[in-house]
Amino acid sequence: MSINPVAAASIIMLVLLFLKVPVFASVFAAAAAYFFLMPDLPQQIVVQRMLAGAESIPMLAIPFFVCAGTFMNYSGVTARVMQFCEVLTGRMTGGLAQVNVLLSTLMGGLSGSNLADAAMEAKMLVPEMEKRGFSKEFSSVVTACSAMITPLIPPGIAMIVYGSIANVSIGNLFIAGIGPGLLLCVTMMLLVSIISHKRNYKPLRTERMKASDFMRALKEAALPLCLPIIIIGGIRLGIFTPTEAGTVAIVYSLLLGVIYHELTMDSFIKGMKETIITTSGIMLIICAANAFAWVLTRERIPQMITELIVGLIDNKYIFLIAVNIFLLIVGMFIEGTAAMIVLVPLLAPIAAAYGIHEIQFAMTVIFNMAVGCITPPMGTLMFVTCGITKCKIKNFIIEARPFYVLLLVCLMLLTFVPIFSVGVLQLFGLA
Amino acid sequence: MKNKGRLLERLLNLDFVLSGAAFILLVLVTFVGVIMRYLFNNPLTWQEEMQLSLIIWVVFFGASAAFRTGGHVAIEIIVDAMPKRLRFVIEVLGYLVTCVVLIYLLRSSIDLVMQMVTTGRTTNILRIPQQFVYGAFPAGCVLMIINYTYSMYHSHLKRKDAEKEEEV
Amino acid sequence: QENTGNAASGAGDSAAEQVVIQLGYENNPGEAIDLGCNEWARLVEEKSGGTMKIEVFPSSQLGAKVDLIDQMLAGAPVITLADGAFYADRGVPDFGILFGPYLFSDWEECWTLTESDLYADLCSDLEEQGLKILTSNWIYGDRHILSKKPIRSLADLKGMKIRVPSNDIQVEGMQVLGANPTPMALGDVYTALQQGTIDGFEQPITVIYAGKYYEAAKYLTLTEHVKNNTTWICGTDFFNSLTAEQQQILIECGEEAGIYNNEQYFQQEEEALNALKEAGVEVIEIDKDEFREAAQSFYQLDKFTSVWSDGLYDRVKEAMGA
Ligand code: NA
Ligand code: NA
Numbered sequence: 037m038s039i040n041p042v043a044a045a046s047i048i049m050l051v052l053l054f055l056k057v058p059v060f061a062s063v064f065a066a067a068a069a070y071f072f073l074m075p076d077l078p079q080q081i082v083v084q085r086m087l088a089g090a091e092s093i094p095m096l097a098i099p100f101f102v103c104a105g106t107f108m109n110y111s112g113v114t115a116r117v118m119q120f121c122e123v124l125t126g127r128m129t130g131g132l133a134q135v136n137v138l139l140s141t142l143m144g145g146l147s148g149s150n151l152a153d154a155a156m157e158a159k160m161l162v163p164e165m166e167k168r169g170f171s172k173e174f175s176s177v178v179t180a181c182s183a184m185i186t187p188l189i190p191p192g193i194a195m196i197v198y199g200s201i202a203n204v205s206i207g208n209l210f211i212a213g214i215g216p217g218l219l220l221c222v223t224m225m226l227l228v229s230i231i232s233h234k235r236n237y238k239p240l241r242t243e244r245m246k247a248s249d250f251m252r253a254l255k256e257a258a259l260p261l262c263l264p265i266i267i268i269g270g271i272r273l274g275i276f277t278p279t280e281a282g283t284v285a286i287v288y289s290l291l292l293g294v295i296y297h298e299l300t301m302d303s304f305i306k307g308m309k310e311t312i313i314t315t316s317g318i319m320l321i322i323c324a325a326n327a328f329a330w331v332l333t334r335e336r337i338p339q340m341i342t343e344l345i346v347g348l349i350d351n352k353y354i355f356l357i358a359v360n361i362f363l364l365i366v367g368m369f370i371e372g373t374a375a376m377i378v379l380v381p382l383l384a385p386i387a388a389a390y391g392i393h394e395i396q397f398a399m400t401v402i403f404n405m406a407v408g409c410i411t412p413p414m415g416t417l418m419f420v421t422c423g424i425t426k427c428k429i430k431n432f433i434i435e436a437r438p439f440y441v442l443l444l445v446c447l448m449l450l451t452f453v454p455i456f457s458v459g460v461l462q463l464f465g466l467a
Numbered sequence: 468m469k470n471k472g473r474l475l476e477r478l479l480n481l482d483f484v485l486s487g488a489a490f491i492l493l494v495l496v497t498f499v500g501v502i503m504r505y506l507f508n509n510p511l512t513w514q515e516e517m518q519l520s521l522i523i524w525v526v527f528f529g530a531s532a533a534f535r536t537g538g539h540v541a542i543e544i545i546v547d548a549m550p551k552r553l554r555f556v557i558e559v560l561g562y563l564v565t566c567v568v569l570i571y572l573l574r575s576s577i578d579l580v581m582q583m584v585t586t587g588r589t590t591n592i593l594r595i596p597q598q599f600v601y602g603a604f605p606a607g608c609v610l611m612i613i614n615y616t617y618s619m620y621h622s623h624l625k626r627k628d629a630e631k632e633e634e635v
Numbered sequence: 636q637e638n639t640g641n642a643a644s645g646a647g648d649s650a651a652e653q654v655v656i657q658l659g660y661e662n663n664p665g666e667a668i669d670l671g672c673n674e675w676a677r678l679v680e681e682k683s684g685g686t687m688k689i690e691v692f693p694s695s696q697l698g699a700k701v702d703l704i705d706q707m708l709a710g711a712p713v714i715t716l717a718d719g720a721f722y723a724d725r726g727v728p729d730f731g732i733l734f735g736p737y738l739f740s741d742w743e744e745c746w747t748l749t750e751s752d753l754y755a756d757l758c759s760d761l762e763e764q765g766l767k768i769l770t771s772n773w774i775y776g777d778r779h780i781l782s783k784k785p786i787r788s789l790a791d792l793k794g795m796k797i798r799v800p801s802n803d804i805q806v807e808g809m810q811v812l813g814a815n816p817t818p819m820a821l822g823d824v825y826t827a828l829q830q831g832t833i834d835g836f837e838q839p840i841t842v843i844y845a846g847k848y849y850e851a852a853k854y855l856t857l858t859e860h861v862k863n864n865t866t867w868i869c870g871t872d873f874f875n876s877l878t879a880e881q882q883q884i885l886i887e888c889g890e891e892a893g894i895y896n897n898e899q900y901f902q903q904e905e906e907a908l909n910a911l912k913e914a915g916v917e918v919i920e921i922d923k924d925e926f927r928e929a930a931q932s933f934y935q936l937d938k939f940t941s942v943w944s945d946g947l948y949d950r951v952k953e954a955m956g957a
Pocket of ligand 2: 143148186188190
C-alpha cells in the first residue's frame with residue numbers, strides 16, 4: 037500500500053498543531069515528513085527553503101515595524117497620542133473604551149504591528165479601564181479587536197508582504213487600507229457605544245471639550261502624528277521603499293524618545309528584547325511555511341486546486357464566499373503571513389480570472405487573516421492581550437461574540453462592495 | 468549555587484545579545500542605505516546581501532531566546548482542557564517531537580553549512596564566507612534545544628511545587 | 636543498474652526505471668525560455684521513448700537560481716539556467732568576462748566563442764566545481780536600459796541609479812558606464828521604479844514588456860550593453876550517473892530546444908518592442924561607440940584582472956574571432 041506523502045504530511049501537521057507543539061515545529065514537521073517519505077530528494081532542500089523564507093527583503097518589514105511599534109511605547113509617543121484621544125472622545129459613552137479604539141487607529145499611522153499595539157494598550161489602558169468600572173473581559177476584547185485596525189491603516193506589514201507576493205503596488209495597498217481601517221474604527225466605536233449604554237459605562241467627562249484643552253493635546257501629539265505623513269510621503273516621493281520606511285519609523289521614534297527625555301537604556305533593552313522575541317517567533321513560522329509551500333508546489337497541489345475550483349465554480353460571488361470561508365478557517369489555525377505565503381500565489385490568479393479587482397481581493401485576504409488573530413484556537417492578538425490582562429480565554433471568547441458579528445458584517449461589506457476597498461484609491465485617482 | 472545560576476543565565480542570554488547586535492546593524496545598514504542612495508546618490512551595492520545575512524542571525528538566535536520566554540505560539544486550547552495527567556503526558560510528547568524536529572534541522576543545516584565550506588561559497592559582493600551567515604542556523608538549533616529543555620524543566624518544577632502546596 | 640533521479644510520487648513499477656529531471660527557472664509561462672523548456676521536455680520524452688522525463692517549473696516555483704544550484708551540488712536531479720556572472724562567483728572567475736559590457740558585437744562572435752577550445756576549458760573548470768554545462772546556445776536576450784528619464788548619451792546616464800542583479804560583474808559593468816549601480820531583487824523593481832527609488836534597470840526587452848515595467852518608466856534606451864546567452868547546468872555527479880545514451884539525449888535535445896528558443900526569442904523581442912512603442916514608450920537609439928569606449932576600462936579593472944588568468948581578455952577576443 038502506498039501513502040500519499042502530501043496527505044501524510046498534512047495530517048501530521050494538524051495532529052501536532054492540536055497537541056500544543058509550537059506552530060513552527062508542527063508546520064516544519066510536515067515538510068520534514070514529506071522529505072522522509074521521499075528519500076531520493078536531497079534533504080538539505082528543506083533547510084534551504086526555510087532560509088529562503090527569511091532571506092527576503094519585503095519580509096524585513098516584520099522586524100522593522102514590530103520594533104517601531106515597540107519603541108513608540110517606550111518613548112512617550114503612545115502616551116501623548118493617548119491623551120489626544122482622551123480629549124477627542126471624552127464625552128462619548130464608553131469613555132476609555134472609545135479612547136482604546138481611536139488610539140489603535142491613530143497609532144496605525146505610526147506602527148505596522150498589531151501585536152505591539154495590543155501589548156501596549158493591554159499594559160497601559162486596560163488597568164485604567166478596570167479602575168473606571170469596565171469589566172476585565174470587555175477591556176481585553178476591545179483592546180484585541182481594535183488592534184486589528186493598526187496594520188490596516190498604513191503602514192502595515194501584511195500589505196508589504198501581500199504586495200510582494202502577488203506583485204501588487206504596495207503604495208496602492210497602503211492607501212487602500214485606509215478604507216477598511218476607518219470602516220472598522222467607526223463601526224467598532226458604534227458597537228462600543230451601544231454596549232456601554234446597556235451596561236452604563238460612563239463617559240470620561242460631561243462638560244464640553246474646551247478649545248484650549250484640544251490645542252494643548254494636539255500640540256503634544258503633533259510630532260508623533262507627523263510620522264504617517266513622513267512615511268507615506270517618503271514612499272510616494274521615492275525616498276525610501278516600504279520596507280525601509282520601517283527603519284525610518286524606528287529612528288523617528290527613538291528621536292522622539294530623546295526629545296521627550298523618556299527613553300532610557302533600560303527601556304531600550306526591554307524594547308529590543310520584545311522586538312526580537314516577537315519577530316523571531318513569527319519569522320520562524322514563516323520559514324517553516326515556506327518549506328511546506330515548496331512541498332505543495334513540487335507536488336503541483338496549487339495547480340490541482342486551481343483547476344478544481346475553476347471547474348466547480350463559475351460564479352464570481354460563489355467563489356468569493358468560498359474563499360472567505362476557506363480563509364477564515366485557515367486564519368484560525370495558521371499565522372497570517374505564513375498562510376499568505378502558501379495561499380496568495382494560488383488564489384490571486386484565480387481571483388484575477390474572475391475579474392475581481394486585485395486591490396479588493398487583497399483587502400479581503402488581509403482582512404480575513406486579521407480576523408484569525410482574535411479567534412480561537414490560535415489568535416495571536418487574543419493570546420498577547422489575555423496574557424497581559426490575565427483574562428481567561430473562555431471569557432474572552434464569550435465577551436467577543438458581538439465583535440465577531442461586527443467583523444463578519446465588515447468582511448461581507450469588503451468582499452462584495454468594492455467602494456470599501458478601492459474607494460480611497462479612487463478618491464486619489466489611483467484606481 | 469546562586470552564582471552558578473546567574474552565570475548560566477548570562478550564558479543563556481548570549482543568543483539575545485547576538486540577535487540584538489545583528490538587529491541593530493540591520494537597522495543601521497538599511498537606514499544608512501536610504502541616506503546614501505537618496506542624499507548622496509551613491510547606493511550601497513552591498514546593502515541587500517548584508518541585510519539578508521543579518522536577518523538570518525536575528526531570526527535564528529532570536530528563536531532561541533523566544534524559547535526561554537514562551538515566545539513560540541502553540542495551540543493550547545485543546546490540551547489545556549484535558550485532565551492533568553494526560554496533559555502532562557502530551558506536553559512531554561510535544562517536547563520530544565519538537566526536539567526530534569530540531570535535531571533533524573540541526574543535522575540538515577550542518578550539511579548545508581559544510582557544503583558552503585567545501586564549495587567556498589561567499590556573498591557576491593563583500594565575499595563574506597557563507598558559512599558564517601548560515602552557521603547561525605545550526606547554532607540556533609542547539610540553543611533552542613537547550614533553552615526548550617531548560618524551560619520545560621522549570622515549568623515542570625513549578626508545577627510540582629504548586630501540587631505540593633495543594634497537598635499541604 | 637542506473638537509476639538516479641526520483642520517481643514521481645505514487646509511481647508504479649513500470650516507471651521505476653524512469654529518470655525524472657526537474658527543470659526550474661525564473662521566467663514566467665509563455666516567455667521564450669519557457670517555450671524552449673517545454674520543447675526540451677517534449678523532445679527528451681520522445682527520443683528516450685519515455686524512459687526519461689523532464690518536469691518544468693517556471694516562475695521560480697522550485698526556488699531561486701542560487702537554491703537550485705545548491706540543490707544540484709547536493710545531488711538533486713535538477714537543471715537550471717545560469718550565466719557567466721554567476722559562475723564567476725562559483726569558483727571560475729574567468730567565466731565572468733562573458734558578461735562584461737560590450738564584449739560581443741554580434742551573436743556570431745558569441746557562438747564562435749562557445750565553440751572554442753578556450754570555452755571548453757572554462758566548462759571543464761566548472762565541471763570540477765560540480766556543475767556540468769549541458770548547452771550554451773540559448774539566447775536570453777540583448778540587455779537594454781529602461782529608465783524614467785531619457786538616456787540619449789553617456790552623459791545622461793551619469794549618476795543614474797540603475798538596478799542590476801547582485802553580483803560584482805554587473806555592478807562594475809554599470810559603474811564603468813558612469814551609472815550608480817543599485818543591486819536589488821527583480822521582484823522589487825516595479826515598485827522601486829514607480830516610486831523613484833531607482834531611475835531605471837536593465838533587462839532584455841521581453842522581460843521589460845512581460846513585467847509591465849513600462850507602466851512605471853517610459854524611456855527605453857537600446858544600449859545593448861550585454862549580449863546575454865545563457866547556459867543550462869546540472870550537477871556533475873548527477874550527469875555522470877546517467878548512461879552515455881541518456882547524456883547524449885539530454886544534451887542534443889537541449890541544443891535543439893535552444894534553436895527553438897532563439898527563434899521564439901527574436902519573434903517575441905520584435906513583438907515586445909512594437910507593443911512598448913504602442914504603450915507610449917520612447918525608444919532611443921544611441922551612439923554605441925561612446926558607450927563601448929567607456930566600457931573598455933572594465934577589462935582593466937584590478938579587481939578582475941587580479942583573479943582572471945593571464946591575458947584573458949586578449950585570448951577571449953581571439954577565440955571569438957574579433
Ligand atoms: Na485598541
Ligand atoms: Na499601521
